[in-house]
Amino acid sequence: xxxxxxxxxxxxxxxxxxxxxxxxxxxxxxxxxxxxxxxxxxxxxxxxxxxxxxxxxxxxxxxxxxxxxxxxxxxxxxxxxxxxxxxxxxxxxxxxxxxxxxxxxxxxxxxxxxx
Amino acid sequence: xxxxxxxxxxxxxxxxxxxxxxxxxxxxxxxxxxxxxxxxxxxxxxxxxxxxxxxxxxxxxxxxxxxxxxxxxxxxxxxxxxxxxxxxxxxxxxxxxxxxxxxxxxxxxx
Numbered sequence: 001x002x003x004x005x006x007x008x009x010x011x012x013x014x015x016x017x018x019x020x021x022x023x024x025x026x027x028x029x030x031x032x033x034x035x036x037x038x039x040x041x042x043x044x045x046x047x048x049x050x051x052x053x054x055x056x057x058x059x060x061x062x063x064x065x066x067x068x069x070x071x072x073x074x075x076x077x078x079x080x081x082x083x084x085x086x087x088x089x090x091x092x093x094x095x096x097x098x099x100x101x102x103x104x105x106x107x108x109x110x111x112x113x114x115x
Numbered sequence: 116x117x118x119x120x121x122x123x124x125x126x127x128x129x130x131x132x133x134x135x136x137x138x139x140x141x142x143x144x145x146x147x148x149x150x151x152x153x154x155x156x157x158x159x160x161x162x163x164x165x166x167x168x169x170x171x172x173x174x175x176x177x178x179x180x181x182x183x184x185x186x187x188x189x190x191x192x193x194x195x196x197x198x199x200x201x202x203x204x205x206x207x208x209x210x211x212x213x214x215x216x217x218x219x220x221x222x223x224x225x
Contacts, residue, residue, distance in 0.1 A: 004158070033213075042217030043159070043203060056212045090158050104213075106151075106158030 002027065004093050004107035012113045018079040021110045025072050025093030031055075032074040033104065034066060037088040046089075049074050078112075086114045118142050119206055121216030129224050134191040138204035138216050141185065145206035145214075148180050150189045153201045153218065162202075163189065194223045 005024045013019050025032050033056075034046040045058040049068035066076040072093075078085055088111050092104040121138045128134055136150075147166045151159035163178035165171045171178045179188040187204050201218040208214075 031211075035215075043205075043215040045212060045214070048211070056210060058212075092158075103161060103164075106160065108156075108158050 004091055004105050006089075006091050006107040006110050008110060009108065010111050010113075012115060013081050014115050015081055015083060017081050018077065019081060019112060020075055020077045021089055021091075021112075023074045023076075023091030023093075023107060025074070025091075026105055029093035029095055029105075030072055031094045032068055032072065033092045033094075034074070034076050035090040035092065036060070037090055037109070038086075043090070046076065081114045083114050086112060088112075117216075118214045119204060119216040121204055121219055123217055123219060125220040125222055127222040127224055128194060130194060130196060132194050134189075134194050134198070134221060134223075136189040136191075136202050136204070136219050136221070138187040139185055140187065140206050142206065142214075143182075143185070144208055146209050147207045148178070148187050149205045149207065149213070150176075150178055150187075151203040151205065151215075152198075153203060155200075159203055196223045196225050199223045 007022045031050045033048040035043050037043045047066050048056040052068045063079045068074045088109045090109045092106045094104045119140045149164040150162045152162050153159040165178050165180050168180050168182045175192045177190040199222050201220050203215050203218045205213050205215040
């Protein structure tokens with residue numbers, strides 16, 4: 001079974017631009033969560049989508065948004081990029097059936113550099 | 116105060132030693148706890164999860180939770196160079212929101 005895939009793997013943008021990252025979950029997984037990982041703050045929860053609906057949201061500004069499609073694939077968008085948005089963005093999928101939620105499988109991440 | 120605190124390390128131990136990794140947490144509302152391992156340039160992978168106080172063992176790994184002192188530990192027996200990675204502890208809420216520690220970098224010296 002294929003794992004979680006994320007595209008692109010690396011991205012360089014400039015301040016003020018916007019970016020869209022993509023995540024394809026493991027087949028059959030309905031929950032997709034997004035995280036930002038930086039050396040200073042560690043791994044921080046952005047939001048979770050389940051059946052095309054945002055189910056949880058972390059403490060990030062509205063510039064960070066996401067969506068999920070009917071095939072469970074998810075995208076996250078960051079508008080008006082700031083230097084501090086440079087990070088590894090990780091996507092994780094899970095079955096989300098009762099107590100299965102804790103079995104999250106992470107993708108390799110998209111490394112975003114904002115210049 | 117961060118919800119989950121973890122010493123960033125690095126922690127260097129000789130091959131074959133027992134490794135002890137620790138976290139503290141502040142919120143009693145956490146329903147479950149997990150340890151992830153992250154190799155360089157890879158996403159985290161789940162190692163262990165526990166729901167209650169006590170020990171849970173899986174091969175060379177033992178996870179320990181003490182809810183009375185809000186303390187989480189991961190023990191690695193017979194450590195191998197391949198165990199060199201960053202270890203992340205985390206707590207999960209009832210609504211499945213998960214809070215991670217910043218991770219501890221572990222180096223196993225051959």
